[in-house]
Amino acid sequence: MADAHAHLSAAVNTVLGTVPADSLGVVAIHEALLSVLPGAQYAYDITLDQAKIFDTLASKLRAFKAAGGGTVVDNTGMFHGRDLPLLESLARATGVNIIASTGMGPEENLGGYFLTPQTNPPTPWPADKFADLLAQEITDGMVIPRLERRAPAGLVITEADAHGITPTEVSLFQGSARAALRTGVALSVRWGTDAHAELAHVLGEGLESNRVIVANLDRADAVAEGVPATVAAKGAYVALDHVGQNDGSYIDDAARVTLVTELIAAGHADRILLSSNAIGVAAGLTPVTLPYEFVLTEFVPALRAAGVSDADVQQILVDNPRDVLTVRGGKA
Amino acid sequence: MGKVNTVLGPVATETLGLIAFHEHIGYGMPGSELDSKWWKTPEQKYEETVPKLRAFHEYGGGTFVDATGICNGRDLDYYKSLSAKTGVHIVASTGFVGGDTALAHFAHASVEYLADQFIHEITVGIGNSGAKAGIIKVGVSRGGRMTDLDKRIYRAAARAAKLTGVAVMTHLAIDAEPAIEIFGEEGLPLDRVVFGHVDDGVNHDKSKDTWIASLGGRIGFDTFGYETELPDPPFWARPRKDRLDHFLRFIGEQGYLGQVLASADANCSPLGWPGVKGHTVNYIFEDLIPDLRAAGIDEATITTIFVDNPADFLTLHN
Numbered sequence: 001m002a003d004a005h006a007h008l009s010a011a012v013n014t015v016l017g018t019v020p021a022d023s024l025g026v027v028a029i030h031e032a033l034l035s036v037l038p039g040a041q042y043a044y045d046i047t048l049d050q051a052k053i054f055d056t057l058a059s060k061l062r063a064f065k066a067a068g069g070g071t072v073v074d075n076t077g078m079f080h081g082r083d084l085p086l087l088e089s090l091a092r093a094t095g096v097n098i099i100a101s102t103g104m105g106p107e108e109n110l111g112g113y114f115l116t117p118q119t120n121p122p123t124p125w126p127a128d129k130f131a132d133l134l135a136q137e138i139t140d141g142m143v144i145p146r147l148e149r150r151a152p153a154g155l156v157i158t159e160a161d162a163h164g165i166t167p168t169e170v171s172l173f174q175g176s177a178r179a180a181l182r183t184g185v186a187l188s189v190r191w192g193t194d195a196h197a198e199l200a201h202v203l204g205e206g207l208e209s210n211r212v213i214v215a216n217l218d219r220a221d222a223v224a225e226g227v228p229a230t231v232a233a234k235g236a237y238v239a240l241d242h243v244g245q246n247d248g249s250y251i252d253d254a255a256r257v258t259l260v261t262e263l264i265a266a267g268h269a270d271r272i273l274l275s276s277n278a279i280g281v282a283a284g285l286t287p288v289t290l291p292y293e294f295v296l297t298e299f300v301p302a303l304r305a306a307g308v309s310d311a312d313v314q315q316i317l318v319d320n321p322r323d324v325l326t327v328r329g330g331k332a
Numbered sequence: 333m334g335k336v337n338t339v340l341g342p343v344a345t346e347t348l349g350l351i352a353f354h355e356h357i358g359y360g361m362p363g364s365e366l367d368s369k370w371w372k373t374p375e376q377k378y379e380e381t382v383p384k385l386r387a388f389h390e391y392g393g394g395t396f397v398d399a400t401g402i403c404n405g406r407d408l409d410y411y412k413s414l415s416a417k418t419g420v421h422i423v424a425s426t427g428f429v430g431g432d433t434a435l436a437h438f439a440h441a442s443v444e445y446l447a448d449q450f451i452h453e454i455t456v457g458i459g460n461s462g463a464k465a466g467i468i469k470v471g472v473s474r475g476g477r478m479t480d481l482d483k484r485i486y487r488a489a490a491r492a493a494k495l496t497g498v499a500v501m502t503h504l505a506i507d508a509e510p511a512i513e514i515f516g517e518e519g520l521p522l523d524r525v526v527f528g529h530v531d532d533g534v535n536h537d538k539s540k541d542t543w544i545a546s547l548g549g550r551i552g553f554d555t556f557g558y559e560t561e562l563p564d565p566p567f568w569a570r571p572r573k574d575r576l577d578h579f580l581r582f583i584g585e586q587g588y589l590g591q592v593l594a595s596a597d598a599n600c601s602p603l604g605w606p607g608v609k610g611h612t613v614n615y616i617f618e619d620l621i622p623d624l625r626a627a628g629i630d631e632a633t634i635t636t637i638f639v640d641n642p643a644d645f646l647t648l649h650n
Contacts (some may be wrong), residue, residue, distance in 0.1 A: 027404065035434050037404060037435075037437045038362075038435040038436045039362075039402075039435025039436055039437030039438050039439070040437040042402050042403060042435075042437075042438075043437055043438075043457070044448065044449050044452035044453065044456075045448075045452075079363065079366060081601040108436055108439070110363060111361060111362035111363020111364070111366075111403075111435060111437050112361045112362050112363065112432045112433045113360070113361035113362060113363035113366075113367070113604055114363050115366040115432065116361070116432045116473070116474040117361065118361065118566075118605050119567070120568075121474075122533070122569035133366065133367060136368070140368075143366055143368060145365035145366055146365045146370075146371050146372075146603075147371075149368065192349065227608075241418075252520060284436075284437045300619055
């Protein structure tokens with residue numbers, strides 16, 4: 001009964017409201033539209049030219065659509081430049097579905113409000129407070145700081161420190177998992193040094209593995225240890241989300257093609273997600289200027305050349321993101 | 333005598349009048365803006381703030397120095413409107429309350445970059461408001477010891493102060509040795525720095541106020557009114573008489589009247605915390621000055637504390 005209801009109302013939260021899950025089309029699931037390092041908005045040497053930002057992003061989104069793309073997920077979270085009126089206007093102007101995310105991380109990107117609160121001693125936030133803050137971004141809508149709430153978030157994101165998850169990030173991971181569990185929205189985690197141990201922090205909260213995306217699994221150290229396959233075997237989604245980025249810390253696209261074919265051969269086609277982590281407009285950080293359609297225009301032909309079937313391509317680019325982004329019945 | 337940057341432009345030092353040198357229009361930790369439990373409408377913020385500034389003006393207050401640094405909810409266009417509509421001079425600060433209130437972009441930054449940020453805000457303006465900062469805020473992070481980031485901010489502040497002539501105010505005077513060393517290395521005279529919060533309930537016994545003063549530093553007794561006698565005192569509260577006696581000792585037998593500044597560190601309309609009910613900048617007029625008079629302090633001394641000392645301190649020295 002509950003399952004039938006979930007299927008009938010299968011819907012995804014976009015910045016313009018809920019849409020039927022079947023209407024997403026090809027999804028670029030780990031991308032950034034406007035990405036602002038916390039604090040860069042106050043920097044004397046950075047100007048956020050709203051008109052120029054809109055034009056840049058609109059033309060990138062139109063190119064994505066022209067190449068067959070349907071939906072872009074902005075995975076910058078709630079404190080890294082998320083500009084909801086901008087995203088809403090872009091979605092309306094381009095016809096591309098835009099899904100915005102809630103969440104924060106790593107710890108070094110959090111505000112002092114969460115790390116050194118005005119209490120004695122200044123104990124960092126516990127998991128339940130993060131859970132409440134993040135769940136509210138879904139139940140009541142995403143915040144425009146100190147102004148108003150808009151549409152519900154479509155994804156919870158979080159990230160561990162690259163040198164190893166910190167105690168506060170453990171709280172943040174647990175709180176993010178609780179928010180996902182409570183609201184039925186999926187959770188995407190960027191791992192620091194140990195993908196399985198960090199995944200365990202969120203699964204330990206009772207979140208089902210098929211509601212979790214492990215991001216950055218095309219990192220060379222993860223691939224060397226076979227982590228993508230073992231994460232998929234656990235039932236979580238495996239995001240190979242630096243397609244087109246071929247620097248030293250990630251595997252290159254040729255190795256990505258091999259990895260995808262291996263995961264498919266191992267029966268994990270329904271766990272694979274592909275994206276590029278492009279940054280449309282960056283402030284305070286280095287932009288990643290790949291087009292949002294890079295997976296479609298460059299990587300899919302390479303997959304096909306390696307013998308990946310159309311059905312598998314459809315599964316990876318359309319069905320898997322649809323399934324993970326579909327809001328499930330939350331447990332209030 | 334000179335000039336001071338206010339949010340509505342530079343003014344002559346002689347026009348400052350009585351100065352509340354360490355106050356907040358509204359302070360919130362970075363990230364608190366994401367938590368809707370604290371949100372207030374603009375109507376509510378003005379309603380909470382304007383009567384306090386108007387009363388300050390009517391009591392004879394001239395200048396309100398806002399000690400809210402970058403990333404803590406500083407809002408220059410709002411300050412400009414408040415100043416214009418109440419007749420109170422408002423001086424805004426650049427800098428940071430402490431390293432733990434500097435967001436990632438600044439936490440990763442070099443001393444040179446931080447100095448450039450401060451210099452820009454003092455000489456060109458803050459954001460696109462056109463308003464120039466009149467003072468630099470620095471401070472010690474929670475935990476009681478200066479962090480590496482705190483030290484970079486102090487060093488950048490020293491360079492910006494030296495170049496622009498504005499003064500530096502600190503949040504906390506604990507662990508002052510590295511601060512004094514940095515100011516010395518950068519060639520900033522200590523009379524261009526006020527070491528603040530020497531009087532609060534948590535840190536007064538760890539703050540070497542007379543030692544800092546003996547080296548030439550200015551000393552801020554600037555948490556007046558945060559008293560344990562309040563119905564719901566904050567953790568940094570202190571018994572009223574203890575603080576007053578500490579202050580009287582410092583300006584009396586210890587002889588540092590010429591280096592003292594006093595303020596209430598109140599929020600007109602707090603942004604990311606509940607604030608302390610009933611505590612306003614007007615504690616200066618309603619409680620502190622009457623207490624000083626009752627203790628036998630004469631009018632000339634009161635003028636020294638609230639007019640002459642802060643005016644000399646705030647005046648651009650370059």
